[in-house]
Amino acid sequence: MEEPAWKKLKLSLERPYKDDNGEPIPVLEDITPEGKHKFEPRKDLTADIGERLVRIFVERGHDFFDKRNDQKRGAPEPSSQDADAGEDPSTTKETSEVVQPMTPEELFRMRMELIPQLHIAYGEMCQARDLLTLLLSSATPSQQGPLNTENPSTSLTATIVTKPPPIQSVQAFNAQLVVGGKDRALRDAAELFRTAANGMEKSRTRSEKYFLDALKIRRGNWGLIPAPLPPGSSIGKGADKTSKDFLVSFSLEESPLVFRRRAIGRIPTNALPTDNLEFPLRQHTRLQVSITFTDPDGQTHHATNTFRNSEGPTIDLALRAAQAEVVEQEIFSILIREAGNLPTASARVSERLIVIEAAQATELSFELRGNEGSIANTRKPWSDMRPDILASAHPPPSSS
Incomplete structure (x- = not known):
């Protein structure tokens, strides 16, 4: 399967600084309420360097580049020495005995002067230690005996030590480690971009399905109303x-x-592709109507309607099933309100059941039951109940 064009697009990690025409891209600082773009002013490098040079001469003097290093570190000026010479010798002696703490700048300069010398001394000591170790390890006890007896030497001989070349296998292994680390970093970056691309693709698919479902609902003449703002909105x-x-x-x-x-x-906005609609206030109840009839022989006959689960894979079928439930609930509420006003029949009313005595030995009941799918009707159907009900309403004349 061929990949889409956007997956083949290669993105550079470097920030773009020129547009397609080769012109520099200015840095956007702000957008005014009128829609005008305010860009960062371009800097003139020549003027910037000139300002820095002028600042050097103003702050450090015109002869800054002609001073020696010891003068730049804060050597006393002649004017200050002349002023000190005119003071009392006792006062000068007292001030010289007072030790002033060093400033952070002086400590930093001292540190920068001492650290290179310490490094040099450390290198010389390490070199001397390695040289002595090499000389002591190269001479064996069996060879030292005859040499000392025949030709005793009073001075050390110099030896040139060269670094051994790296082992080829170790060098290849180190190169493989470096290449493997770079490959792993590239694989991690590619996996990150792949995950982000898949997330964007799923988000685009969900958004597309959302508006396609809205168009299907509107095409079916169902009412679309704006949803309330989410909590926390201004x-x-x-x-x-x-x-x-x-x-x-x-x-x-x-x-x-x-x-x-x-x-x-x-x-739904964040649902699976198989989910169509959500009904947050749906009660999943259906209205079941049943008739109970007792014939003259004392046998009880019961008939009830059957309802099937009309849920379907399409949005229209789901809306029709939910609408049927709401309409039946509205009918049941009207029956509860009118059950107490029936002039010729008595009724028993509860929260989910209404039983009306429609005629002698005939009861009509309305019940809100949970929508548990198709309910099998194993009782007498409506067509078989009609002759019995008519016979009870018009009994035959007794033979005399």
Whole structure:
């Protein structure tokens, strides 16, 4: 599979300093409210060097470059010596005995003077130690006996010591370590860029799916309303109150406010590609209607409707299933409100169940049940119940 063009793009780690036309890119400092760009003024190197030279002559004197090193370190000036000569000798003696602490600048200069000399002394001592070690290790006891007896020497001989060449295998191994370290750094950088590119690609895919789902919902004539601002957003005067997300409203137009608030769907922004919609206030309940009839022989017949889970892989089917639940909940609330006003029937009302005595030995019940998928109806169907209900309503005349 061929990679996209943006993955083949090579980016330079160096900051760009020229545009495509070869002109220097100015440094942007600010953008005015009118939209004008304020760039950093270009520096003139010649003027900068001239200002520094003038500053040297102003601060350190015109003969700064002609002074010797000891004079630059703070040698006493003739004027100060002449002034001290006119003072009392006793006062001069007292002031000379007072030890003044060294300033940090003087300590730094002393340190810079001593450290090179210490390094030189350390190198000479190491060289002498190595030389003595070499001389002592080269002479064996068996050879020293005859030499001392025959020709005793009173002076040391000089020996030139050369550094042995590096072993080829060790040198190759060191080169492999260096190359391997660079390769690992490059692999880590490539892995970092690959992870960032994959994250950007996933974010782009989610954003594209978000707006495609919004267009599908709008094409299906479902209502799109702006989502409320996220918590913590600025709501003061002059703040940007533009909503950047959508909510789906699938309630009926004349429904009460309570049910319209329940009928709200949200398009997920950070969900998996298989997720379509989210219903935060969905209760997953369906309205089940059943009839219980007792015939003259004392047998009880029960019939109920069946409902199936209409959830589907598409957005339209999911919205239709959620809308059916909200509509049935609204119907149940109306039945609860009207159950106490029935003139010819008695009713028993609870939170999720309404039982109405519609006729003699006939009960009609409405129940909100959890939507647990398809519910199998093993009882008598509606078509078989109709003759029994009609027979109970119009009993045959008794034979005399």
